[in-house]
Amino acid sequence: MPDIEVRDARREDAAELAELLNAIIARGGTTALEDPFTPERLADAYIDGPDTLCCFVAVDRVTGRIEGFQALGRYAGLPLDVGDIGTFARLGGTQQGTGSALFAATRDRAVELGLAAINATIRADNAGGLAFYAGQGFQDASITPAVPLKDGSRVDRVNKRFALKPA
Secondary structure: OOOEEEEEOOHHHHHHHHHHHHHHHHHOOOOOOOOOOOHHHHHHHHHOOOOEEEEEEEEEOOOOOEEEEEEEEOOOOOOOOEEEEEEEEOOOOOOOOHHHHHHHHHHHHHHHOOOOEEEEEEEOOOHHHHHHHHHOOOEEEEEEEEEEOOOOOEEEEEEEEEEOOOO
């Protein structure tokens, strides 16, 4: 496992984060995202846009390379005290503790922000993503059936919640 430092994402990280995320999108099969990101679009969506609550990067202390990032933001349809999370790890870098390190920082920031819960929406065919969020303590909340992809296929979305405050 690499020696990871977690820090707040900065706009100057956007090009590297776009490259990381675009590789995941190009591979397909795990993210609901289907259109590549420019650095500017990525920064607006995940780093410092109006709906962004926080975004952290995991940086390998030896190489300086960003191994993953996690963003928490507002999402239409969710209550204002529920943040929506997205986690992206560099291809080939999963199972190295990057996601867990990122989630510790995100969870702490969500508590500081006074949120009641964190929502994660995962493609039902993304076994790794479902396992990751379950391992962090997220509980199944609902299923959104048969969400269409650009190619016309349909994939369920599993909505999971992590409670930050007692219900």
